[in-house]
Amino acid sequence: MVVFAVALFVLLLLFDWNWIRHPLESYISKKTNRAFEISDLDVKLGLTPTIRMQGLTFGNADWGEKRPMADVKTLEFSVSLRDLFDGKVYVPRVALTDANLLFERLKDDRKNWILSEPSDTSPSRFRIGALSVDKGRLRYVDHGIPFELLVDASTFDPTVDEQVKNADARPKNDRYSTRYTFKGKYHDATFAGKALTGEVLSFQESGVMFPVWGSLVAGTTKLNIEGSIADAANISGIDVMLQIEGQTMANLYPFLLLPLPASPPYSLRGNLKLKGHRYTMENLAGKIGSTDVYGKGAYEEREPRPLLTAELHSKLMKLNDLGPLVGVKTKEAMGKPITTQAETNTRPAAKVAEKARDAERILPAGTFEGSRLQAIDAEVTLDAKKLEAPTALPFESLRAAFKLHDGFMKIEPLDFGFAGGAILAHVTLDARQPTLKSTVQADFRRLQLDRLLPENQKIAKAAGTMGAKLDIRGTGNSIADAAARADGKLSAAISNGRVSNLLDALSGLNGGKALRLLAGGDKDIAVRCGGVAFDVVKGQGTSTVLVVDTEQTQITGDGVFDLEHETFDMKIEPKPKKPGILSLRTPVRLYGSFRNPEFALEKAPLALRAGAVIGLAVVNPLAVLIPLIETGPGAETDCSEVLGQVKGADQQARSPLEKARTRK
Numbered sequence: 001m002v003v004f005a006v007a008l009f010v011l012l013l014l015f016d017w018n019w020i021r022h023p024l025e026s027y028i029s030k031k032t033n034r035a036f037e038i039s040d041l042d043v044k045l046g047l048t049p050t051i052r053m054q055g056l057t058f059g060n061a062d063w064g065e066k067r068p069m070a071d072v073k074t075l076e077f078s079v080s081l082r083d084l085f086d087g088k089v090y091v092p093r094v095a096l097t098d099a100n101l102l103f104e105r106l107k108d109d110r111k112n113w114i115l116s117e118p119s120d121t122s123p124s125r126f127r128i129g130a131l132s133v134d135k136g137r138l139r140y141v142d143h144g145i146p147f148e149l150l151v152d153a154s155t156f157d158p159t160v161d162e163q164v165k166n167a168d169a170r171p172k173n174d175r176y177s178t179r180y181t182f183k184g185k186y187h188d189a190t191f192a193g194k195a196l197t198g199e200v201l202s203f204q205e206s207g208v209m210f211p212v213w214g215s216l217v218a219g220t221t222k223l224n225i226e227g228s229i230a231d232a233a234n235i236s237g238i239d240v241m242l243q244i245e246g247q248t249m250a251n252l253y254p255f256l257l258l259p260l261p262a263s264p265p266y267s268l269r270g271n272l273k274l275k276g277h278r279y280t281m282e283n284l285a286g287k288i289g290s291t292d293v294y295g296k297g298a299y300e301e302r303e304p305r306p307l308l309t310a311e312l313h314s315k316l317m318k319l320n321d322l323g324p325l326v327g328v329k330t331k332e333a334m335g336k337p338i339t340t341q342a343e344t345n346t347r348p349a350a351k352v353a354e355k356a357r358d359a360e361r362i363l364p365a366g367t368f369e370g371s372r373l374q375a376i377d378a379e380v381t382l383d384a385k386k387l388e389a390p391t392a393l394p395f396e397s398l399r400a401a402f403k404l405h406d407g408f409m410k411i412e413p414l415d416f417g418f419a420g421g422a423i424l425a426h427v428t429l430d431a432r433q434p435t436l437k438s439t440v441q442a443d444f445r446r447l448q449l450d451r452l453l454p455e456n457q458k459i460a461k462a463a464g465t466m467g468a469k470l471d472i473r474g475t476g477n478s479i480a481d482a483a484a485r486a487d488g489k490l491s492a493a494i495s496n497g498r499v500s501n502l503l504d505a506l507s508g509l510n511g512g513k514a515l516r517l518l519a520g521g522d523k524d525i526a527v528r529c530g531g532v533a534f535d536v537v538k539g540q541g542t543s544t545v546l547v548v549d550t551e552q553t554q555i556t557g558d559g560v561f562d563l564e565h566e567t568f569d570m571k572i573e574p575k576p577k578k579p580g581i582l583s584l585r586t587p588v589r590l591y592g593s594f595r596n597p598e599f600a601l602e603k604a605p606l607a608l609r610a611g612a613v614i615g616l617a618v619v620n621p622l623a624v625l626i627p628l629i630e631t632g633p634g635a636e637t638d639c640s641e642v643l644g645q646v647k648g649a650d651q652q653a654r655s656p657l658e659k660a661r662t663r664k
Helices: 002-014 017-032 081-085 249-256 319-326 479-484 501-507 511-520 603-619 621-628 639-645 647-653 656-663
Strands: 040-044 050-058 070-078 089-105 126-142 147-155 178-186 189-197 209-218 221-230 237-246 266-275 278-288 291-300 307-314 377-384 395-405 408-418 421-430 437-448 463-475 487-500 524-537 540-550 553-562 567-576 588-593 597-601
Touching (some): 237 249, 540 567
Parallel strands (some): 089 126, 307 377
Antiparallel strands (some): 070 089, 126 147, 147 178, 189 209, 209 221, 221 237, 266 278, 395 408, 524 540, 588 597
């Protein structure tokens, strides 16, 4: 027995592993249906044997490219014997020198690195714990996504390597000794970058973190990270500081498959972590356009859709920065192309980009891609302490909560501080069909009249509060399209109003009264009531009531508007309640586009009065004043009836104290 043991020991000492090299080549080639060759083989025995191969060539699957899957000068790896007894192949460590590797995956999930029958799609029993590379190249092609990646790797001495010391590589180099450069294409979007790591990477299912520094450029998007990652082949852990900037967040869609909006240029930073299937972004801060943003977010991989959550805040948010999110061309963007969601969907099946938009239009025409809203669920809150709008619109603040589930989005609350009051809205967007369905319900509560048009000296003298209600439903993939097909109601009311006496006189074209006011000073008079309501059918609005009643003038009218063509046409007829002179007493027509409104006096009544003036002048020059005398036919308005027709808007116009008095 002792002699046998000694003989076995001597045999192992003198054994040349190349004696079994050819049988091993033949066995693997037959087992995998691929050519397998090595020029030298050596094994160090132990509980975890180490195998060293020189001049290794391993053929590709017959469905793959006609070149070897692996061509390696030196391959050294260890094998866990304990895992072999469990039917698994676990390789704790792999070291490659002068390696060229090709990994491929088909749409049906066949992978060329599975060491079994080529048609086998079962999960691999082969795992690698750690990897080190000196002079290596990897090409990975995923024909299903599609995705293509080319990586070059090399080691260096961190104490003397100039590329790490220069400005392009900023990390302190007491952690990095392997350099990777890479480039590729993902969903037709190209990218390139570089990374530094330690000598050894955890590779697969280890959970062991290794240091990493990297930068990536994809079009106008730039990404920088520094921190730690676990398992390079299938990342299981992340803890890095991340900085990202670009021309629009929508360009991230091909990489993240997140329906991010077509934002203006942005720059964000934060601490990105991955634990399990949940990514978190802590200490998020940066800018979108000129708007500051801070908060936190999370992204969770789950079925049937991932979930994105975020809590965002802003000290000063500018609506110019939010405009492109819904297709608005802001003043700053005039003459520059808008990047829309449709334009950033680069897949072959993507729809055409945003239709050309008329510069005279106001309603946003930027299109939404419904398929993007079906790809993810989301819960996002946004709180802006101060809101700044273009053209001096009196926006003050914003508070909103977005919930997206299975292609159905609900925005509730959507609250704006506006003109000393508030706009409280509820919005839904149904993207489960190719054409989006939307609803907007909004209450305009106690808006201050003197703050609505502060640049107009005369109108600024008006006082009181206004309320309004909006209930609109539409279909279309842009706000403009949805408005053109909208159905619903719009109403507004004035409460506790005051208006310039001069303005009231001019609205009735009462020249005599206006002259007296100019000579003796203007005064304010009460607005007894005011209400307006429109029915909207297929984008066409028709007035059902239009009345403003002051102490001295009753103003009535009617009109229509067209949301598709953004035009309106209204007739307003002022009727003074008291006699006066130099009054033209003729209706006023308001018309034109939403962006360029016009007004005109109705010519027929003026012509009749002008004819009477000329005729009477022939008889008696003083008689010319007779047609210009206003006899005061304006009647007292039944305010209860008017406000009854705009009851919801009236409730929003009055203060809580007024409402309490009314109930009493």
